[in-house]
Amino acid sequence: MNKLSILTKGIIKENPTLVLLLGTCPFLATSTSAINGLGMGVSTMAVLACSNIVISILRKTIPDNVRIPCYIVVIAGFVTVVQFLMQAYLPDLNSALGLYIPLIVVNCIILGRAEMFASKNGIIDSALDGIGMGLGFTLALFVMGTIREFLGSGTLFNIPITADLITPMSIFMLAPGGFFVFGMLIAAINYFSKGKAIKKKDFGCSGCALAGTCNKAEKEKGGCDE
Secondary structure (H helix, E strand, O other): OOHHHHHHOOOOOOOOOOOOOOOHHHHHHOOOOHHHHHHHHHHHHHHHHHHHHHHHHOOOOOOHHHHHHHHHHHHHHHHHHHHHHHHHHOHHHHHHHHHHOHHHHHOHHHHHHHHHHHOOOOHHHHHHHHHHHHHHHHHHHHHHHHHHHHHHHOEEOOEEOOOOOOOOOHHHHOHHHHHHHHHHHHHHHHHHOOOOOOOOOOOOHHHOOOHHHOOHHHHHOOOOOO
């Protein structure tokens, strides 16, 4: 896979939220406005890119049996830096995002890319993967936040747009509206990709990452089907 493909695959083809369906909790909770969406997306992208680089550097040093705790420590360090910067320079945005900034530590997008990509690839490729996936997450958050803010508040970036035209539909600022827009975005991607975006996964033994270590006794007990 060339460098450009690594960078761009997370934007549409393997968008972490709209295609892989990862990180949906912060995606739904922080996308009530375009500004909040951009803030959460850029914060996550910064942590994702930096943690991918460090984990790639340490991939041959970290023991396999403690790799997940080590990944979390690395990610938590960058999340702390991002939160301190936001508290210093963007206090309003930090207050709006609230608990979801510290929760970036356990965001499955970041842990997933650390485990599936950064721990197996070089520094440059890992950095590009982090930036690409972060851009995809930011783009999805921005689109989601723009739609919800426009329909729910009649504003864009807190600037009144439809104040004298239509009555804002406040449900779009609540959870039901968030799920509705989320579903419509997924449906749109699935439609325009002619069903190729959401790939079917094999959940049998052939699709298991541990299939090679599954012994005959486990299969006889019914743990795996041959």
